[in-house]
Amino acid sequence: MSTKTEQTITFFNLAIVLALCLGSLTYGYTFSIVSTTLGQPAWFEYFDLTQDATAPRYDYTNQIIGAMNACFSGGGFFGAIFVGWACDYLGRKKTLLVATPIAIVAGALQGGAVNIAMFLVGRLLGGFAVGILVVLVPLFQSEIAPPATRGFLVSQHGVVLVLGYSLAAWVGVACYFSKNAAFQWRFPLCLQCLWPLAMLVLTPFLPESPRWLLMNNRESEAWDTVSKLHSSGKDREHTSHFAMEEFYQMKRQVNADKAAAVGESVWTLFTKPSYRKRMICAFLTMFGAESTGILVVYNYSVLLYQGLGFKGSLPLILAAAYVSVACCGNYINSLLIDRVGRVKLLLIGFTGCMVSLCFEAAMSAEYIGTTKNQGLSAGVFFLFLYITFYGCCIDANTFVYCSEIFPNHIRSRGLAFSLAVLFLSTIAYLEAAPTAFAQVGWKYYLLFIILTSINIPLVWYFFPETKGLSLEEIGEKFGDEVAVHLTDLTEEQRRELDKVIESEKEGAGTYHAETGEVKAAEA
Template sequence: MARAEKAPGSHISLFNLALVLALTLGSITYGYTFSIVSTTLGQPGWYTYFDLASDETSPNYAYTKRIEGAMNGLFCAGGFFGCVFIGWSSNAMGRRKSLFVALPVAIIGGALQAGAAHIAMFLVGRFIGGIAVGILVTLVPLFQSEIAPPAVRGFLVSQHGVMMVLGYSLAAWTGFACYFSTNSEFQWRYPLAEQVLFPLALLGLTPWIPESPRWLIMKDRFDEAWVVLAKLHGIAGHEQDSREATFAREEFYQMRQQVAADKRLAAIEGASIATLFKKPSYRKRMFCAFMTMFGAESTAILVVYNYSVLLYQGLGFSNMISLMLAAFLAVEVALDALYTGVTENRNEAGLRAGVFFLFLYITCYGCCIDANTFVYCSEIFPSHFRSYGTAWSLSILFLSAMIYLEAAPTALATIGWRYFLIFIGLTFINIIIIWKTFPETKGLSLEEIGEVFGDEVAVHLTHLTAEEREALDRSIDAEKAGGQVQHLDVPAPDTECA
């Protein structure tokens, strides 16, 4: 039986995979930095050093709750400003140069937290760290989506979400290990210091990371864009008429034609941020991006990650217990309502059920939601608005998280499990809205996705018949023969592209 050929655009070169995985160091930075404070709240040395209350009988317990809320509120505020910055910088400076801005900021933020001499210094470090991860959590999936082949873009960009969960896990295990240290300051300082390792590693790799070919095309740097794209497809040294070389030329042609069409349209309709809210097809994208991130945060995931110790303590454990997404969340709230604070005749089976649903919830969220949200929001916007649209998406994440996290310490201390009823209701509503209104983008190139939102596509590349693909290749040959584009030959194996 003949072996079935892979769909065009499904090949992943070693260089492309390595580049995507290198960028996920920024994803780990986000996950680790965001959730490390959940372990800080479980370290007695942190409370002692800053003269904070670790139990509700202390006279400054209310002040401690405000500090716990502020450390996450300031982090989210910093994340929002980071999103605003990257929306501008990734267009003006490029995707690659924006990494050089974000990574030193992340290192400085982590160093301030780990070396904090007083609580104000700690909070400033959280704000600066928030700015850095706001940039990274927007830039990484945007960058990944622009370098991934269309047929496997979902798989590659979803690594951003996977590695974020890895960051959450590393933070949890690091905090747990340091809890047993006899040095009370090491208990909380080392986990905070560890967050600088990941941006430091990515900073070391950044000189070898090439610029996004789509950004280069937007800046009319076509020769550079072709060299990068050819290396991403792994076609250096291949025959000119090889299958991958042909697809690389087709993708390059599609990118150029779509960018040219978008520029003509922008000259007529405008290319300001206001255009995103005026044009119906762009407005629908903005709505989908809003609902994606608002819906994800309304599952209470960051309340779980960031106040995990407080939740576990409420159930009588030494660490966290969380809530479940939708129906899982409803079960968890029921268990929480039944067993939180019970010290006499405790139902051990009920407590174990709570732990089970915790892990079930985290598994479902990490595998099914965390990865998909970033894939969707980074691919639905056209090239000239992708940085603004992705920044808008992630700013909603931070604004939603800021509201939920700022309120959480006080809410958990006063109304307890009832706080989670809000998330149950919101999650069910959001599921219905997303199911009814979101278009599917699977298998389409970034340039073709505009069609499902009502925009015109200059050139179709995926899902073509043999006759349509032959016509496309004739158009590419005619353009090259006419001298409209140069250097579409397969590059030599040693071609530089960084």
């Protein structure tokens, strides 16, 4: 039986993944649009702020810039904590219906802001909404993806997320040339309402996660979803049979997870060795990614290019090109991740980012404030080299790894913890960045260089590889017992497993080899 055929990506599976990516686009655009806002002179004028370092209100301006990023990251932190509970209690689908209306209101508040307080409230609510979405989307995608292509499918979250960055950047460039001062900064902010609105319209048509349905004793609905996910007209017999095997594995593992969860509390995440190792890996993944300095470099990229001597619309154009490279890099990441593996890519990415940032710090120290074009151009080159390593090896990879290492009954809480770490890291780094760049300049890069040099050996020593394994089988890498193995079975073992599955018709249903169809058992 061909494993490749069994795990073909079906149209239904791909359609769900791409529909969920509207949540990724919402996060990317909502987060990124503030970077282009900082390049719009009309925004500074409207709120009585200044870009002149010698002006009396310059310190106040830096505080406001830091505050709007801190509000977003703070909201994201609470959104990530909330989704850990909501995904288990409400389900994946209903939690989407909580996040999207909040995102729409947040965009409206920012685009229609009449004072800085209203703008900051919009950023806080926007952060809360995308804190939910950035956890929920890869979680949902990982639970509907076949093992062999899960890396590619879940990586689309990172691809579209960075597409949101790129879209926001180019919209900012286009609006910079508008002669209408209000349109120049209000339109890009209002546009962030569009993506969650589309998500809100499509959500009723999405199926619920089969693993969540099994955890909540809704077996018949779970089987309906699994059979549709693997329904392929090209090889119906094989795909239907693989659906039977995967569903059997899900069922058995859910029962084992339920038994293991008896008597557990939130503290078990940190006290049980196999869970604790996952939490450490999740922390190091997200903290390590943020500690490369990625969001500081991107969020203040317009200001960095201005510091390198570029004027007018050119900093906005360079920032837009920067995230376009990141978007292409994320797609390359999605193609590599199931071949090269998660851990190898992380190691390559962290090393490349660290080396690039070393050179960037050197160029900034030597040439910022001068008119030496060759040195300034080299500074831009190393920023682009940096984002190439980050996009191709790290960005989408972090979401894939953190979404798949936790067992079914704690996956939402584990991934919520991972993204909470991300937002806490961004609060610390982004809040300090304007003042740090103003006070110590290029030396702020040294923090990220040192932290990344520490993270690289930790990842190499501590992280188990997860490529090619089903979500249920990954537990074995962390010391848990796996109820059923499907990966790398011999033909004899698979025949024996098929006999067991067919003998348990009450669960998944009855498989008919002649027709390739499965009749669901009575609930």
